[in-house]
Amino acid sequence: MNMLNRDDNPLWANVTFKLALNTASHPFEYAKVLIQIGHEPLSPYPTRTLFRKPALGLPNVLEYVKYIKQVDGLSGCYRGLFPRLLCNTVNLVTFQTVSEATSRYSCSFIPEPIKNVPEEQYSDYDKFLMLWRETAIEITGKTASVIASHPFQVITLRVMAQFVGGETQYSGILSSIAEIYKTDGILGFFSGLIPRLIGEIILTIFLNGCLFLAKNVVQNNDVIKFSSIPIAIVGTAFSYPFHVVSACMAVNNSGLAAGNPPQMPIYSSWLECWRHLSRTDQLSRGSSLFFRYYKGAHLSPTGYHNFVIKKDY
16 A cells, blocks of 8 residues: 555656646745735625625635736746745655655564565555554655755745735845844744644645545545545645645744734734634635635735625625
């Protein structure tokens, strides 16, 4: 059983494909990050939900990207692309390298009976043992890759967040490194690390556990095939709030307008950030890019505004 689903392609072929995909999707990811940190420069408008209830709608991601283009031009839609590609490259290379090394090391701890029989003949205990082995390998790889790539993640998020206040201190990689060190010290490179890491670990455990159950309890290839996407969607929903909190903490109190009042309160910890976003129903912001609804205080360049939902449209 291979819960990691590693590709047979060479490492750098996989990296090249992922980077091309990241480049193509960057304007949408950029808009998503701005939504995650609470920047809503476009006013809500009266609409109705899918259940026909009155609501205030927020512009979808395509309209958000169009707005970014109007402000910064086409090249502005790719703000933060280079550090993002660097972050993802470090992430992918570290994950695969550490996972393969951990897998080779852990083979020495596999009981001989498991080594000498095909997977189809594993006992229930053997299957469970292999589940934990593969999950542990993947968590080790995820942990190493998230820690190694997080300084570049912080740079990426702060470069993007400059859109809110029009700052320019985060430009190149070296100047961004110097700015983060000057502003926050060494710990600044790991702002938002813990919630991001927790989110990745939760997603890994959830996906591997569900796939294990589907494979060994349901034992229906068609069900397994068609359930993988819903399982991934549910798993992402569980882990997504941690990524929102991570994005907020990466820019919080960083000297950027996006990370300071009135755009964002100053948080003493990521737990305080979580509690605040939970109280204001903002933990899922950015999870839906096309059907977006106003849920609380609207953050704009001039601060907080209140909107009243009328019942008669």
